[in-house]
Amino acid sequence: MRSQFARTILDVGLSDPRLTVLVGDIGAFGLRDFARQCPGRFFNIGIREQAMTGAAAGMALAGFIPVVHSITPFVVERCFEQIKDDFGYHRLNGNIVSVGGGIDYAALGCTHHSYSDIAMLRSIPGSRVFSLGSPIEVDTLFREAYAVPGTLNYFRLGGRPHGFPIEASDLKIGRGIKIREGRHVSLATMGPLLGFACQAADELAVRDVSAEILYFPTVKPFDRELLRSSAEKTRRIVIIEDHSVNGGLADEVRQAIEGSETSVRIKALGIQDQFLRDYGSFDHLAGVAGIDAPAILRAVAGLGLP
Amino acid sequence: MTPAGDQQVLNELRGTILRMVYHAREGHIPSAFSVVDILYTLYRYCLRVDPAHPDREDRDYFLLSKGHSGTALYPVLAHFGFFEADSLLQYCKPGSRFGGHPDALKVPGVEICSGSLGHGIAMGVGLGLGLRLKNITKKVVVLVGDGEMEEGSFWESIMMARNTGLTNLIVIADCNNSQGYSHPFDFIRILQSFDWATAEVNGHDVEALEATLRPLIHGPLTSPTFVAARTRKGHGIARFVGEHAWHRRTPTESELRECLEELK
Known part of the structure; x- marks a missing residue:
């Protein structure tokens, strides 16, 4: 799922110069191809999820389409107010892509679980929420959704593909x-x-x-x-x-x-x-x-x- | 020194703020008086913006991060022609464009919806990165409060701006020391240790503000830049200064009359 996400944003990024990617240290290695092939549009912001989310919104103000990526609790629960105010209230187009929703990090304890992400993102007026369970869903729905003006998209990438073939x-x-x-x-x-x-x-x-x-x-x-x-x-x-x-x-x-x-x-x-x-x-x-x-x-x- | 012509306009702006809050029975007068000289100087002498085309991409971007000072921003924008001043007294009323904290989707010239503290600087960093990618050489100017600097997201943003090597971001701090319980941190020294360029200025002196801010905004910078503007909450009306009770109080009719008299 995560490698499909990396392939998809690379492909989209190569054809759409508005796409920028911000990560909070996590995921920087997995997205290295985007960083290399879309120079200047990849930002490893560091362990600063609130500022990362606000900065992504700032990029959207400048006309870019940001993708923010990290582990679910850090990129959703920790910075919910930035999501609500900086994206939602401003009606900005942006994309939050998380891994580790629900209990995907089963052995890591409750700081690394997130049972509230979908409820939180659903509560933002105008948002769209995707909970994805196979690579083709990531590729197809991201491409369809990512650039709709004024829309905040949340993609929760499941940890283990469900294995069912989806057309x-x-x-x-x-x-x-x-x-x-x-x-x-x-x-x-x-x-x-x-x-x-x-x-x-x-x-x-x-x-x-x-x-x-x-x-x-x-x-x-x-x-x-x-x-x-x-x-x-x-x-x-x-x-x-x-x-x-x-x-x-x-x-x-x-x-x-x-x-x-x-x-x-x-x-x-x-x-x-x-x-x-x-x-x-x-x-x-x-x-x-x-x-x-x-x-x-x-x-x-x-x-x-x- | 504030030139006499500018001072006259500033007195009128303070009077408008008083009347707005008086009619709305809502608003933060002392916070507005703390920043109004800075806002006036920015729009009068520094920012390259076009009130007739407030969305023109190639402009300086001013982000009011301390949204509770929106009470000061509206009359300043109106004074410089972003919209008609006659609707200002609808402030905080049903159907008005002007709320207790500004809404960028409603008010021409307002760049961000602010109100919750610690958001504007991060958005300013992202905007600065976006302008850099587009080779737009204008600046992003963010006004924060010194109380706002208690937010963790502020310091995340300070480091983020340095890490990304931004040279188009200027953060002005309205240092009115109204957080009485805070340790008197030496923000200049702290910001220097984060490798930001720094400056310090009297935030009620239009000439000094212009002399400090205009070269920063118009000239090339080599790092993000922090300006500590030394201000007094409530500056301009004696009874407001140092009186925390006025933070969100509205004047009575006789108080309004006395304050307007004092501004003459």
Whole structure:
């Protein structure tokens, strides 16, 4: 994912002289080709994320299209006010690209987790939020989104690709993807967790439960139509996100079915009101958080299915 | 010395600020009086800007980072023709362009939306880097408060400007020492240790301000430059100076009358 990001911005940067890249020390090595081949437009600002974000906004004032990159908590949570004031309030076009969202840095402790990034970025008026789980999503959606005037884009690059083949033609800003047709329950997910949703759906099929899988590379603007049409059919939704249950995908899903005539049962799997203080692999911590395939099966059972 | 003609304009500007705040029942008068001489000098004698075309790319960029002094910026911009002065008394009222902190999307000549401290200098660094990439040789001038210099993002930006080798950034600090509880840091010495060029000036003396700022803004620089402007919060009206109670107080009708009299 990260190497795809490096390839994509290099390619875009070679054809668009407005593109500038700012990193907070992290990622400087991985983006060295951009630095070499787009001279003068790569800035290793150092461990100064607030100033980096403000400076990126300043570059946007000068007519450039900045890409700011670091680890999620540092480039989102630490400098949220710069994102809100310097980009959002000014209606500037810019791009924040983070790695390490959710629990991707599972063994590194809660300073390196970020369960709030999507909620925070969603809250900026006019922003767009992408949670990406495979290289083609990074390439396609970045190219489509990065230069829209007045728009702040947030790209959360998942740590582990979900492994499911996605067609470039299915990728559009604001469009969700129906990965699998089903009748009994809708599994709505994003990023690397699509892998768990597919595992769970396979297991459910053995039990004759037909799960529809909805995948949302764009969290905002949200594909409400896709969600609604699925919910009207299955009447049951399980949301699976590597994010707080507050303010992320579950919130978008709830808003999408708000006011709907159909009664829909919802179970949101995400980070509940807790810090995940344990260490280990991504799979281990996903189990602790209750967002892995077994947790999906339990949630489906909780909605009255086998 | 402030020439008599300039002083007369400055007295009128202070009077406008008083009336704006009086009508709005909102605003920071002493902070505005602390910087109004600096703003006036910049627009009168230093900045290469065109009020008829405030967005022309090839211009000097003035960023008011201490947004609570927007109360002073609006009448100065109006005086120099960026917009009509007659709407200033709508300050802070519904539908007005002029809020308690400035909105760059609403007011011609206002470069950034400020209000939260420690943002303007970082944006100024990015703007300076952008101008450098475009081979535009004009300057970025950022006005900060000395209280604002307590923000961590200010110091991040100081180092960032030095690391990126900027030679088109001038930071003016409104040093009014109103942060009474702060240790009296020697900012000149500190900034010199960060390899910034420095200067010091009386922030209420138009001639001295021009003599210091104009060569910096018009001439080539070899490093980012910090100017400590020594000011007094509330300067111009005796009762405001040194009186923290006035930080966000609005005058009564009789106080307004007495203050306007004092400015004559």
